[in-house]
Amino acid sequence: MYFGADFYPEHWTYPYAGTPEEPEARWERDAQLMFAAGINVVRMGEFSWGICERQEGQYDFGWLRRAMDVMAKAGIKVILGTPTAAPPIWLARQHPEILPMDERGLVKHEGTRRAYCMNSDIYWDYCKRIVRAMATALGDHPQLIAWQIDNGIGGHDTESAFNEESRRDWIAWLQAKYETIDRLNDLLGLRFWSQVVSSWDEVPMPMSAPTVHNPALVTDWRRFSSDTCVAFIRMQADLLHELTPNVPVTGNLRAPARKFDHFDMAAVLDFIAVDSNPTVKTRSAENACDLDMLRSLKKTDFRTPDREEGFWVIEQKAAQVNWQDVNSLVRPGVVRLFTYQMISRGANGILYFFWHQPRIGSEKFYGGVLTHDGRNQGRVYREICQIGEEIKLLAPILKGTKVVAEACILYSHDNEWTIDQPMQPNSYFNPRQHLQLFYNALHDRNIPVDFARPTEDLSQYKLVIAPSLHLLAGGEADLLKLYVQNGGTLVGTFNTGLVDEYGIAPDTGYPHDLTDLFGMEVMEFDPLPPGEENHLNFKGAFPTSHLHPAKIWCDLIEPKDCQVLATYAKDFYAGQPAMTMNTFGLGTAIYIGTMSHQHFYYDLIVWLRQMCNLFPLLKVPDTVEVSMRQKDETKIYFVLNHQDINVRLQFYKPVHDSLTGATLQGNYDLAPHGVLVLDERYEKSQA
Ligand code: GAL
Secondary structure (H helix, E strand, O other): EEEEEEEEHHOOOOOOOOOOOOOOOOOHHHHHHHHOOOEEEEEEOOOOOHHHHEEEEEEEHHHHHHHHHHHHHHHHEEEEEEEOOOOOOOEEEEEEEHHHOOOOOOOOHHHHHHHOOHHHHHHHHHHHHHHHHHHHHHOOOOOOEEEEEOOOOOHHHHHOOOOHHHHHHHHHHHHHHOHHHHHHHOOOOOOHHOOOOOOHHHOOOOOOOOOOOOHHHHHHHHHHHHHHHHHHHHHHHHHHHOOOOOOOOOOOOOOOOOOOOOOOOOOOOOOOOOOOOOOOOOOOHHHHHHHHHHHHHHOOOOOOOOOOOOOOEEEEEEEOOOOOOOOOOOOOHHHHHHHHHHHHHEEEEEEEEOEEEEOOOOOOOOOOEEEEOOOOOOHHHHHHHHHHHHHHHHHHHHHHEHHHHOOOOOHHHHHHHHHOOOOOOOOOHHHHHHHHHHHHHHHHOOOOOOEEEOOOOOOOOOEEEOOOOEEEHHHHHHHHHHHHOOEEEEEOOOOOOOOOEEEEEOOOOOOOOHHHHHEEEEEEEEOOOOOOOEEEEOOOOOOOOOOEEEEEEEEEEOOOOOOOEEEOOOOOOOOEEEEEEEOOOOOOEEEEEEEEHHHHHHHHHHHHHHHOOOOOOOOOOOOOEEEEEEEEOOOEEEEEEEEEEEEEEEEEEEEEEEOOEEEEEEEEEEEOOOEEEEOOOOHHHHH
16 A cells, blocks of 8 residues: 655755755655655655746756655655646746636736646647656656646636637537537527527637526536546646556546546546545545545546555645634544545545645645654654554555445536526525435445446446436436346436436426336426425335425426325425335336435435345444445455544454454444454454
């Protein structure tokens, strides 16, 4: 396993460290302290363009090579970031046209990072030059194990720019998609508000306007911007593959919050690396959901430095952040706990952000493994040393293991970009909250989950949950039917199939293309304001005696071939179905026409678990998170206490904790933020 930190040697030369005679003297000390902490990899270089090329064409990568040499002496490998996230000031001065325009047509100026338009030919040219120069200068360094391309692509709302070059590429993108102006007008529905165009250059970019743009055009703009981000990364990936064919490439992604298609991005990277910023207050299931989403972006064609299948966390917060109103210290044991959460969900490389809290710049109050003073007495350093020791112990046990899930949740960026737009049936509907209700229920019952887009092969999953696929392409609907036809169990919900891939509402009933699958039709839907509720009466196969509310949205369902599982309790649609189940081919399609509270989803998962033969990994109290990595018969269970009080576990048979070597039996109090890593001996002793 790789265990490391993000290191900025450029912050640690004279006058911030070292001496006038030996300006880089501090680096040796850093490498010694890293080695002592068990660190075997650092990432560096991703913001170094202005230092590596102070003036156009005058390259100096010598200092980075020296820093890599220092790492070599301590046996530490290096991931180099291509420096294109922070173009140098001289470049923006020389070519102001690379600076991005916002939706009001105002220029975002130089003097920070990410100030560039990804449609700029000039910017592409300069990027190719610096990446080529860097790969030529450093690509043969024996410590180099991977490239990180750019940094935080799409961060700070930079997924789109509204420059003239963006307009040029936007038009070309539309031409490739629609071929003729007539098709464009028809499929985008530009007759509405008479926005029809007669030539390609009339098609607007969705810039600031008196009111909303055509939603289909906005969704296309998102798709175009996403393709632009992916093309920018692919351009660098292709170049690096050509220059250093043996070195894999990655990029630091965030949990799918940025507005590009993360699945498309994953396809151009050899392996996924992510930033993780859980704070002290993060609900563990939300962070687990982010990690499962990120892991699921790439399910095949891995090319990792250690040839393992899995993802890396290339920036894990080591201490307090600087972007909250109040940036409290991270409590002892919490960084260790989150580290194990990431490993338990498939991470094979963890790097802490950052090694040494900088004395300069805008992140000087962002905590590091070392504090400003750079000594090795700090609390965080000691905690990282402890984790480093443990990782050495666990690495051989975890080799070749990965997360295997039999349940899957679907999501698509196209859908999210459509639902996110204004003038929806209910602006209080939050798709992530909805998805999270299902996820929490699976997570809290310790059932592993993957995520997938609706176009993926779902046949390996016993249960597929598809929350609110508002935009559903015809092909996606067919694949869902195929999955159920072949024996799968699908759960669909309200706000599904309201528009097709062109944003056009169906004239064949909701949910578009799926009324046969669910054996019913949604005739109308009644969005509810916050605080207003209907209630559900259950009958038939779904055994719940609790009172569950219906909130946010109530579909008025006309059953055809389906069974009715629940009806509404009041209002003019009292007694009408709210939840149904239909047999389709060899499988089952369940439809939930409303949103409820968390307990409903717990009951639902208990029922579905039995129906689909899904087994919880371990029986532990709800507040304890469990996940598992496996390889053939080897199973490693991670048991995490996210609370700051002891939690009592009961082991009816002896279990073996790989971290301490202890055998545990009977009552065991897992300490606040405590972690157990139980290896396969647990399984065998259970047998
Ligand atoms: C990351 C970025 C880092 C740092 C960090 C702060 O997205 O890559 O450079 O700024 O955020 O949270």
